[in-house]
Ligand SMILES: O=C(O)CCC(=O)C(=O)O
Protein backbone atom coordinates (compact mmCIF):
# COMPACT_ATOMS: atom_id res chain seq x y z
CA UNK A 1 0.00 0.00 0.00
CA UNK A 2 1.44 3.37 -0.98
CA UNK A 3 2.25 5.70 1.89
CA UNK A 4 2.65 9.45 2.10
CA UNK A 5 6.18 10.70 2.39
CA UNK A 6 6.67 13.83 4.49
CA UNK A 7 10.32 13.95 3.39
CA UNK A 8 10.09 14.33 -0.38
CA UNK A 9 9.12 17.68 -1.91
CA UNK A 10 8.40 18.23 -5.57
CA UNK A 11 11.12 20.19 -7.41
CA UNK A 12 10.49 23.94 -7.33
CA UNK A 13 11.35 25.87 -10.51
CA UNK A 14 11.34 29.65 -10.54
CA UNK A 15 9.84 31.25 -13.67
CA UNK A 16 9.58 34.72 -12.11
CA UNK A 17 12.79 36.03 -13.63
CA UNK A 18 12.16 39.03 -15.87
CA UNK A 19 13.13 38.69 -19.55
CA UNK A 20 13.08 34.92 -19.62
CA UNK A 21 13.76 34.35 -23.33
CA UNK A 22 14.94 31.33 -25.36
CA UNK A 23 18.68 31.35 -25.93
CA UNK A 24 19.59 33.10 -22.65
CA UNK A 25 21.58 31.39 -19.86
CA UNK A 26 18.56 31.70 -17.51
CA UNK A 27 16.40 29.90 -20.08
CA UNK A 28 18.94 27.09 -20.53
CA UNK A 29 19.24 26.59 -16.81
CA UNK A 30 15.47 26.39 -16.34
CA UNK A 31 15.17 24.07 -19.35
CA UNK A 32 17.56 21.58 -17.71
CA UNK A 33 15.57 21.74 -14.46
CA UNK A 34 12.26 21.25 -16.30
CA UNK A 35 13.55 18.24 -18.21
CA UNK A 36 14.92 16.59 -15.09
CA UNK A 37 11.78 17.20 -13.03
CA UNK A 38 9.50 15.92 -15.78
CA UNK A 39 11.58 12.81 -16.35
CA UNK A 40 11.67 11.97 -12.69
CA UNK A 41 8.34 13.17 -11.27
CA UNK A 42 6.35 14.27 -14.33
CA UNK A 43 5.48 17.24 -12.16
CA UNK A 44 6.99 20.28 -10.47
CA UNK A 45 6.02 23.39 -8.58
CA UNK A 46 6.43 26.49 -10.74
CA UNK A 47 6.80 29.92 -9.17
CA UNK A 48 5.22 32.27 -11.68
CA UNK A 49 4.45 35.79 -10.53
CA UNK A 50 3.67 37.12 -14.03
CA UNK A 51 0.03 36.40 -13.30
CA UNK A 52 -0.58 39.21 -10.83
CA UNK A 53 -1.76 38.37 -7.36
CA UNK A 54 -4.89 40.57 -7.85
CA UNK A 55 -5.88 38.49 -10.88
CA UNK A 56 -5.29 35.25 -9.00
CA UNK A 57 -7.41 36.51 -6.10
CA UNK A 58 -10.13 37.67 -8.49
CA UNK A 59 -10.11 34.24 -10.09
CA UNK A 60 -10.62 32.41 -6.78
CA UNK A 61 -13.46 34.84 -5.99
CA UNK A 62 -15.04 34.25 -9.40
CA UNK A 63 -14.96 30.48 -8.86
CA UNK A 64 -16.63 30.85 -5.47
CA UNK A 65 -19.39 32.93 -7.06
CA UNK A 66 -19.83 30.41 -9.86
CA UNK A 67 -20.25 27.42 -7.55
CA UNK A 68 -22.75 29.42 -5.48
CA UNK A 69 -25.14 29.43 -8.45
CA UNK A 70 -28.20 27.18 -8.12
CA UNK A 71 -27.64 23.59 -9.29
CA UNK A 72 -30.06 23.79 -12.28
CA UNK A 73 -28.09 26.80 -13.56
CA UNK A 74 -24.75 24.98 -13.27
CA UNK A 75 -26.23 21.93 -14.99
CA UNK A 76 -26.84 24.08 -18.08
CA UNK A 77 -23.08 23.85 -18.72
CA UNK A 78 -22.93 20.72 -20.91
CA UNK A 79 -20.23 19.62 -23.33
CA UNK A 80 -19.96 17.36 -26.37
CA UNK A 81 -16.83 15.82 -24.87
CA UNK A 82 -17.44 13.44 -21.94
CA UNK A 83 -16.74 14.90 -18.49
CA UNK A 84 -15.99 18.36 -19.88
CA UNK A 85 -19.20 20.02 -18.67
CA UNK A 86 -20.49 20.48 -15.10
CA UNK A 87 -19.86 17.61 -12.68
CA UNK A 88 -21.30 17.61 -9.19
CA UNK A 89 -22.71 15.27 -6.59
CA UNK A 90 -21.00 12.29 -8.17
CA UNK A 91 -21.48 9.31 -5.80
CA UNK A 92 -17.79 8.29 -5.99
CA UNK A 93 -16.51 11.78 -5.19
CA UNK A 94 -19.26 13.63 -3.29
CA UNK A 95 -16.99 16.47 -2.15
CA UNK A 96 -16.00 17.37 -5.73
CA UNK A 97 -17.65 19.80 -8.08
CA UNK A 98 -16.20 21.13 -11.33
CA UNK A 99 -17.01 22.97 -14.49
CA UNK A 100 -15.05 23.22 -17.75
CA UNK A 101 -14.65 26.24 -20.03
CA UNK A 102 -13.49 25.41 -23.56
CA UNK A 103 -11.08 27.72 -25.40
CA UNK A 104 -10.78 29.77 -22.24
CA UNK A 105 -8.06 32.05 -23.65
CA UNK A 106 -10.38 33.32 -26.42
CA UNK A 107 -12.67 36.19 -25.26
CA UNK A 108 -15.61 35.35 -27.54
CA UNK A 109 -15.73 31.72 -26.40
CA UNK A 110 -15.60 32.60 -22.72
CA UNK A 111 -18.42 35.10 -23.20
CA UNK A 112 -20.63 32.55 -24.95
CA UNK A 113 -20.13 30.01 -22.18
CA UNK A 114 -20.59 32.56 -19.40
CA UNK A 115 -23.88 33.62 -21.03
CA UNK A 116 -25.20 30.11 -20.43
CA UNK A 117 -24.75 30.64 -16.67
CA UNK A 118 -25.55 34.38 -16.58
CA UNK A 119 -27.85 35.21 -19.52
CA UNK A 120 -27.76 38.88 -18.44
CA UNK A 121 -23.97 38.91 -19.03
CA UNK A 122 -21.03 38.83 -16.63
CA UNK A 123 -18.17 40.82 -18.08
CA UNK A 124 -15.90 40.83 -15.01
CA UNK A 125 -16.05 37.04 -14.78
CA UNK A 126 -15.21 36.74 -18.49
CA UNK A 127 -12.26 39.12 -18.21
CA UNK A 128 -10.85 37.28 -15.21
CA UNK A 129 -11.17 33.81 -16.76
CA UNK A 130 -9.79 34.92 -20.12
CA UNK A 131 -6.84 36.92 -18.75
CA UNK A 132 -5.84 34.17 -16.36
CA UNK A 133 -6.03 31.54 -19.13
CA UNK A 134 -4.04 33.65 -21.56
CA UNK A 135 -1.30 34.43 -19.04
CA UNK A 136 -0.98 30.86 -17.79
CA UNK A 137 -0.95 29.61 -21.40
CA UNK A 138 2.36 31.48 -21.73
CA UNK A 139 3.80 29.30 -18.99
CA UNK A 140 2.42 26.20 -20.76
CA UNK A 141 4.12 27.29 -24.00
CA UNK A 142 7.44 28.03 -22.31
CA UNK A 143 7.45 24.60 -20.70
CA UNK A 144 6.55 22.78 -23.90
CA UNK A 145 9.17 24.73 -25.81
CA UNK A 146 11.75 23.74 -23.21
CA UNK A 147 10.70 20.09 -23.48
CA UNK A 148 10.99 20.05 -27.29
CA UNK A 149 14.33 21.90 -27.25
CA UNK A 150 15.78 19.60 -24.62
CA UNK A 151 14.80 16.59 -26.74
CA UNK A 152 16.31 18.16 -29.87
CA UNK A 153 12.99 18.20 -31.73
CA UNK A 154 12.28 21.94 -31.78
CA UNK A 155 11.62 21.74 -35.52
CA UNK A 156 8.15 20.45 -34.52
CA UNK A 157 7.43 23.44 -32.27
CA UNK A 158 4.87 25.18 -34.48
CA UNK A 159 3.05 21.97 -35.32
CA UNK A 160 3.05 20.88 -31.68
CA UNK A 161 1.77 24.21 -30.31
CA UNK A 162 -0.84 24.43 -33.09
CA UNK A 163 -2.14 20.95 -32.28
CA UNK A 164 -3.67 21.96 -28.95
CA UNK A 165 -6.26 24.25 -27.44
CA UNK A 166 -6.84 25.38 -23.87
CA UNK A 167 -9.55 24.16 -21.53
CA UNK A 168 -9.93 25.77 -18.11
CA UNK A 169 -11.55 23.63 -15.43
CA UNK A 170 -12.58 25.20 -12.16
CA UNK A 171 -13.00 22.98 -9.14
CA UNK A 172 -14.39 23.10 -5.63
CA UNK A 173 -13.84 20.44 -2.97
CA UNK A 174 -15.96 20.78 0.12
CA UNK A 175 -14.22 20.22 3.44
CA UNK A 176 -15.47 16.87 4.80
CA UNK A 177 -16.06 18.56 8.22
CA UNK A 178 -14.06 15.85 10.00
CA UNK A 179 -10.43 15.31 10.97
CA UNK A 180 -10.58 12.07 9.00
CA UNK A 181 -9.13 12.30 5.50
CA UNK A 182 -11.68 11.78 2.73
CA UNK A 183 -11.21 11.27 -0.99
CA UNK A 184 -11.70 14.48 -2.98
CA UNK A 185 -10.73 13.18 -6.42
CA UNK A 186 -9.56 9.65 -7.12
CA UNK A 187 -6.05 8.83 -8.36
CA UNK A 188 -5.63 9.28 -12.10
CA UNK A 189 -3.20 10.45 -14.75
CA UNK A 190 -4.24 13.37 -16.93
CA UNK A 191 -4.67 12.44 -20.57
CA UNK A 192 -4.00 15.82 -22.20
CA UNK A 193 -0.56 17.35 -22.96
CA UNK A 194 0.25 19.59 -19.96
CA UNK A 195 -1.82 20.60 -16.94
CA UNK A 196 -1.12 23.71 -14.86
CA UNK A 197 -2.99 23.96 -11.55
CA UNK A 198 -3.55 26.95 -9.29
CA UNK A 199 -5.38 26.78 -5.95
CA UNK A 200 -6.31 28.51 -2.72
CA UNK A 201 -4.42 27.79 0.49
CA UNK A 202 -6.21 24.55 1.37
CA UNK A 203 -3.91 21.57 0.83
CA UNK A 204 -5.06 18.28 -0.69
CA UNK A 205 -3.26 17.61 -3.97
CA UNK A 206 -0.97 14.57 -3.84
CA UNK A 207 1.36 13.33 -6.58
CA UNK A 208 2.72 9.77 -6.77
CA UNK A 209 6.42 9.16 -7.33
CA UNK A 210 7.68 6.40 -9.61
CA UNK A 211 8.51 4.46 -6.41
CA UNK A 212 4.87 4.57 -5.37
CA UNK A 213 5.06 7.20 -2.64
CA UNK A 214 2.58 10.05 -2.39
CA UNK A 215 4.01 13.56 -2.11
CA UNK A 216 1.84 16.35 -0.71
CA UNK A 217 1.77 19.47 -2.84
CA UNK A 218 2.19 22.39 -0.43
CA UNK A 219 1.05 25.54 -2.21
CA UNK A 220 2.23 29.11 -1.74
CA UNK A 221 0.29 32.02 -3.29
CA UNK A 222 2.85 32.11 -6.16
CA UNK A 223 2.91 28.38 -6.85
CA UNK A 224 1.43 26.52 -9.75
CA UNK A 225 1.59 22.74 -10.07
CA UNK A 226 2.74 21.66 -13.55
CA UNK A 227 1.98 18.13 -14.63
CA UNK A 228 2.52 16.04 -17.75
CA UNK A 229 -0.43 14.18 -19.25
CA UNK A 230 -0.52 10.92 -21.21
CA UNK A 231 -0.60 12.70 -24.58
CA UNK A 232 2.80 14.29 -24.00
CA UNK A 233 4.10 11.04 -22.55
CA UNK A 234 3.12 9.34 -25.83
CA UNK A 235 4.35 12.18 -28.06
CA UNK A 236 7.78 12.09 -26.36
CA UNK A 237 7.83 8.28 -26.72
CA UNK A 238 7.97 7.81 -22.97
CA UNK A 239 10.83 10.26 -22.28
CA UNK A 240 8.66 12.04 -19.69
CA UNK A 241 6.60 10.58 -16.87
CA UNK A 242 2.87 11.24 -16.46
CA UNK A 243 2.19 10.96 -12.74
CA UNK A 244 -0.79 9.62 -10.87
CA UNK A 245 -2.26 12.26 -8.63
CA UNK A 246 -5.33 12.62 -6.40
CA UNK A 247 -6.96 15.02 -3.98
CA UNK A 248 -7.45 14.09 -0.31
CA UNK A 249 -9.52 16.41 1.89
CA UNK A 250 -9.69 16.98 5.61
CA UNK A 251 -11.15 19.67 7.89
CA UNK A 252 -13.81 22.30 7.29
CA UNK A 253 -12.48 24.59 4.62
CA UNK A 254 -13.33 24.29 0.95
CA UNK A 255 -10.47 23.84 -1.52
CA UNK A 256 -10.77 25.81 -4.75
CA UNK A 257 -8.52 24.90 -7.65
CA UNK A 258 -8.32 25.68 -11.31
CA UNK A 259 -6.53 23.80 -14.06
CA UNK A 260 -5.43 25.06 -17.44
CA UNK A 261 -5.21 22.02 -19.69
CA UNK A 262 -3.50 22.06 -23.09
CA UNK A 263 -5.63 19.54 -24.94
CA UNK A 264 -5.13 18.08 -28.44
CA UNK A 265 -7.64 19.46 -30.91
CA UNK A 266 -10.39 17.15 -32.15
CA UNK A 267 -9.12 14.70 -34.75
CA UNK A 268 -5.43 15.30 -34.02
CA UNK A 269 -3.32 12.14 -34.30
CA UNK A 270 -0.68 11.87 -31.59
CA UNK A 271 2.45 10.26 -32.90
CA UNK A 272 6.03 10.41 -31.57
CA UNK A 273 8.43 12.16 -34.00
CA UNK A 274 10.77 9.74 -35.77
CA UNK A 275 13.78 11.39 -34.07
CA UNK A 276 12.55 10.04 -30.73
CA UNK A 277 12.25 6.44 -31.93
CA UNK A 278 15.37 4.26 -32.30
CA UNK A 279 16.78 0.93 -31.18
CA UNK A 280 17.34 2.18 -27.67
CA UNK A 281 13.87 3.77 -27.58
CA UNK A 282 11.45 1.53 -29.51
CA UNK A 283 8.03 3.00 -30.25
CA UNK A 284 5.89 2.62 -27.10
CA UNK A 285 2.47 3.74 -28.36
CA UNK A 286 0.77 3.37 -31.74
CA UNK A 287 -0.38 6.70 -33.23
CA UNK A 288 -3.84 7.52 -31.86
CA UNK A 289 -6.67 9.97 -32.29
CA UNK A 290 -7.11 11.99 -29.08
CA UNK A 291 -10.91 12.06 -29.19
CA UNK A 292 -11.12 8.30 -29.66
CA UNK A 293 -8.73 7.77 -26.74
CA UNK A 294 -10.85 10.14 -24.65
CA UNK A 295 -13.95 8.07 -25.44
CA UNK A 296 -12.12 4.87 -24.44
CA UNK A 297 -10.80 6.50 -21.25
CA UNK A 298 -14.33 6.97 -19.91
CA UNK A 299 -15.47 3.40 -20.65
CA UNK A 300 -15.38 0.85 -17.81
CA UNK A 301 -12.29 -0.78 -19.36
CA UNK A 302 -10.55 2.59 -19.60
CA UNK A 303 -11.38 3.54 -16.03
CA UNK A 304 -10.28 0.17 -14.62
CA UNK A 305 -7.04 -0.10 -16.61
CA UNK A 306 -3.74 0.39 -14.76
CA UNK A 307 -2.73 2.60 -17.66
CA UNK A 308 -5.54 3.53 -20.02
CA UNK A 309 -2.98 4.74 -22.57
CA UNK A 310 -1.03 1.44 -22.64
CA UNK A 311 -4.25 -0.58 -22.80
CA UNK A 312 -5.54 1.59 -25.63
CA UNK A 313 -2.51 1.88 -27.87
CA UNK A 314 0.55 0.32 -26.20
CA UNK A 315 2.81 -1.49 -28.70
O1 LIG B 1 -7.74 19.96 -7.88
C1 LIG B 1 -6.62 19.62 -8.19
O2 LIG B 1 -5.61 20.16 -7.75
C2 LIG B 1 -6.41 18.46 -9.15
C3 LIG B 1 -7.42 18.36 -10.23
C4 LIG B 1 -7.09 17.31 -11.24
O3 LIG B 1 -6.27 16.46 -11.03
C5 LIG B 1 -7.76 17.28 -12.56
O4 LIG B 1 -8.71 18.05 -12.76
O5 LIG B 1 -7.34 16.50 -13.43
Ligand SMILES: [Fe+2]
Nearest residue numbers: 188189190245
Ligand atom coordinates in the same frame (compact mmCIF):
# COMPACT_ATOMS: atom_id res chain seq x y z
FE1 LIG C 1 -5.69 15.52 -12.90
